[in-house]
Amino acid sequence: MQTQELEALYRTMLRIRRFDEGVIDLFKEGLVKGTAHSYVGQEAVAAGACATLGKDDFVVSHHRGHGHCIAKGASLAKMMAELMGRVTGYCKGLGGSMHIADLDLNILGANGIVGAGIGIGTGAALSNRMRGNGAVGIAFFGDGATNEGIFHECLNIGSLWKLPVVYLCENNQYGLSTSIKDSTSIDRVSKRSAAYSMPGVTVDGNDVLAVNAAVQEAVARARKGDGPTLIEAMTYRYGDHSMRANLPSYRTDDELSEWRKRDSIARFEDLLQSKHKFKTETFERIRAEVEAELAAAREFAIASPEPTLQDMENAVYAPHYTPSEPKPAVSRELSFAEAIKEAIGQEMERDPRVFVLGEDVGKIGGIFAATRGLIEKFGPERLRDTPISEAAIAACAVGSAITGMRPIAEVQIFDFITHMMDMIVNQSAKFRFMLGGKPTVPLVIRGPQGGGIRLAAQHSQSLEAWFTHVPGLVVLAPSSPYEAKGLLTSAIREDNPVIFLEHKMLYVGKKALVPEEPYAIPIGKAVVKRYGRDVTRVSTMAMVETALQAATRLEDEGIDVEVIDPRTLRPLDEDAIIDSVKKTSRLVIAHEGWKRWGFGAEVAAMVAEKAIDWLDAPILRVGARDTPMPYNDKLERLVIPSADDIVEAVRTVVLRDRVGAGAAV
Numbered sequence: 001m002q003t004q005e006l007e008a009l010y011r012t013m014l015r016i017r018r019f020d021e022g023v024i025d026l027f028k029e030g031l032v033k034g035t036a037h038s039y040v041g042q043e044a045v046a047a048g049a050c051a052t053l054g055k056d057d058f059v060v061s062h063h064r065g066h067g068h069c070i071a072k073g074a075s076l077a078k079m080m081a082e083l084m085g086r087v088t089g090y091c092k093g094l095g096g097s098m099h100i101a102d103l104d105l106n107i108l109g110a111n112g113i114v115g116a117g118i119g120i121g122t123g124a125a126l127s128n129r130m131r132g133n134g135a136v137g138i139a140f141f142g143d144g145a146t147n148e149g150i151f152h153e154c155l156n157i158g159s160l161w162k163l164p165v166v167y168l169c170e171n172n173q174y175g176l177s178t179s180i181k182d183s184t185s186i187d188r189v190s191k192r193s194a195a196y197s198m199p200g201v202t203v204d205g206n207d208v209l210a211v212n213a214a215v216q217e218a219v220a221r222a223r224k225g226d227g228p229t230l231i232e233a234m235t236y237r238y239g240d241h242s243m244r245a246n247l248p249s250y251r252t253d254d255e256l257s258e259w260r261k262r263d264s265i266a267r268f269e270d271l272l273q274s275k276h277k278f279k280t281e282t283f284e285r286i287r288a289e290v291e292a293e294l295a296a297a298r299e300f301a302i303a304s305p306e307p308t309l310q311d312m313e314n315a316v317y318a319p320h321y322t323p324s325e326p327k328p329a330v331s332r333e334l335s336f337a338e339a340i341k342e343a344i345g346q347e348m349e350r351d352p353r354v355f356v357l358g359e360d361v362g363k364i365g366g367i368f369a370a371t372r373g374l375i376e377k378f379g380p381e382r383l384r385d386t387p388i389s390e391a392a393i394a395a396c397a398v399g400s401a402i403t404g405m406r407p408i409a410e411v412q413i414f415d416f417i418t419h420m421m422d423m424i425v426n427q428s429a430k431f432r433f434m435l436g437g438k439p440t441v442p443l444v445i446r447g448p449q450g451g452g453i454r455l456a457a458q459h460s461q462s463l464e465a466w467f468t469h470v471p472g473l474v475v476l477a478p479s480s481p482y483e484a485k486g487l488l489t490s491a492i493r494e495d496n497p498v499i500f501l502e503h504k505m506l507y508v509g510k511k512a513l514v515p516e517e518p519y520a521i522p523i524g525k526a527v528v529k530r531y532g533r534d535v536t537r538v539s540t541m542a543m544v545e546t547a548l549q550a551a552t553r554l555e556d557e558g559i560d561v562e563v564i565d566p567r568t569l570r571p572l573d574e575d576a577i578i579d580s581v582k583k584t585s586r587l588v589i590a591h592e593g594w595k596r597w598g599f600g601a602e603v604a605a606m607v608a609e610k611a612i613d614w615l616d617a618p619i620l621r622v623g624a625r626d627t628p629m630p631y632n633d634k635l636e637r638l639v640i641p642s643a644d645d646i647v648e649a650v651r652t653v654v655l656r657d658r659v660g661a662g663a664a665v
């Protein structure tokens with residue numbers, strides 16, 4: 001190694017150590033709030049590893065991430081400002097220590113969720129492979145993360161697809177207070193590589209040159225297309241788990257002093273002096289330069305303003321996609337599945353970044369046939385069959401979306417989305433926000449949901465309220481083949497993560513007219529499916545058809561129902577609902593999800609807040625009974641709201657008013 005490279009390694013280690021020592025002081029002074037996890041003791045891992053990467057290569061970090069960011073070239077001033085919650089920080093003060101990222105430097109982010117970076121790194125590697133850019137990446141994680149499911153799912157996928165990524169475990173012997181000896185069934189993390197048929201090596205993580213050599217080999221292997229390597233770097237953190245931690249002691253003084261004897265910086269200084277003839281003045285010069293840089297960073301941060309409420313609110317969503325094509329005229333009948341397939345096929349043709357991944361989506365085109373036949377046109381790279389690994393599927397979607405692809409991930413049956421929750425809720429919905437509102441996360445998670453075909457409690461749920469509750473997500477809910485194609489087209493073109501709900505009864509429902517040309521239905525725009533004077537009915541997905549049937553029956557009784565399909569559940573077209581309620585003065589909401597704590601509760605509250613003076617009757621909700629979905633067909637029909645239930649609710653609000661408030665109906 002050249003003197004210059006050795007000096008650079010040394011400087012990086014010193015910058016990391018002095019930065020994090022400075023952060024401890026700032027925390028004590030109250031200038032850094034919340035918490036931060038010190039990297040002091042582990043500097044050789046980040047410095048040795050990142051020195052093997054070029055600018056186009058990526059790193060994904062974890063909660064103890066300052067070292068990785070610094071080693072990959074992040075600005076100390078912007079990091080410091082972020083730690084102080086300032087608007088000039090990497091995340092405009094919205095992310096803090098655990099979310100620092102710089103996509104321009106391919107630092108894809110630290111992470112507050114243990115193990116998540118392994119998933120995002122796997123997705124980013126997939127994206128690099130698909131874009132053919134020759135870049136590789138390192139996913140850093142702690143020993144504790146190797147007992148998370150995402151580790152195992154992703155090492156399997158990474159190896160199976162020979163992805164250009166290095167899995168780098170920083171084994172600092174503890175996950176919070178728990179020793180690896182008490183948490184891990186194997187004596188060497190690197191041995192777990194055998195289960196995923198990739199090389200596994202353990203290196204001295206306090207020897208910067210040893211780390212550098214091992215990672216160099218792994219990076220070369222990844223770049224050649226031979227797939228990932230699992231590296232375990234043995235190291236130790238000197239400080240407690242975090243700056244906020246004030247834990248009873250769980251490590252011995254002897255253990256700490258043993259590790260201090262192997263301090264990476266002191267050892268490297270000795271080597272540079274003895275073998276490479278570095279002079280005392282060289283060290284002094286570097287130290288002085290680092291101190292000056294840190295002082296300037298600190299000053300910059302302290303002088304920086306804090307973010308405003310508007311900075312925060314603007315960071316949640318990227319602007320929604322707005323359609324520009326004229327509405328096409330020519331129509332023919334398609335089934336719901338055909339409409340979805342047509343949207344996906346047309347968008348894949350239009351944009352090479354669009355691809356599909358999921359269980360059985362490629363060769364057989366999905367168990368509901370939503371992608372059937374597309375593989376023949378687009379091939380197995382873009383119609384990607386995956387292992388049964390929902391967390392990794394969602395992780396590949398997030399990692400590839402933030403690095404330039406536009407993935408569509410299928411959930412085979414929506415109930416399995418429970419396995420994807422971290423990636424959807426903690427990662428995709430918050431990524432843009434945590435990074436100060438800059439990046440986009442263009443991904444779609446779609447699949448069949450709802451009951452009606454006797455699939456019982458774990459294959460029939462309507463879980464939309466879980467997702468409408470989360471800022472950062474878009475939730476789309478088509479009610480017909482026409483809506484399915486137009487909304488999915490928008491979803492694929494949208495720069496925010498979209499949850500796309502495909503009700504199973506629509507899959508088995510009637511064909512309907514769908515234009516052949518691509519068209520996009522605007523996000524956040526409801527449609528009036530039937531105009532009426534007496535009562536507003538807000539209905540979603542399969543309940544729209546049920547509501548229309550109920551409306552026809554009510555017509556015979558002289559009750560004129562207006563049926564509104566919000567189509568987008570989040571962001572909700574509040575104006576369309578309010579305008580209708582102002583006209584009819586009555587509101588009934590019907591959805592298949594549970595009535596209690598459901599989507600309808602939000603609609604009801606919104607109308608109560610904004611239009612209570614226009615209401616002549618209480619708002620009624622019709623939703624599923626408060627039980628899981630039963631298998632028995634008669635009971636299932638009793639749980640899912642029927643046209644009878646809707647008719648009854650409408651009669652209640654209308655007749656109540658016609659016979660006078662307070663009358664029993």
Ligand SMILES: Cc1ncc(C[n+]2csc(CCOP(=O)(O)OP(=O)(O)O)c2C)c(N)n1
Nearest residue numbers: 064112113114142143144145172174175176
């Ligand atoms: C999924 C999840 N579980 C638990 C936590 C709380 N937590 C944060 S860091 C940590 C320890 C992680 O240990 P390790 O992966 O070895 O990293 P280290 O802190 O040692 O660097 C825990 C339990 C979390 N943030 N995320």
Ligand SMILES: [Mg+2]
Nearest residue numbers: 142143174175
């Ligand atoms: Mg650890």
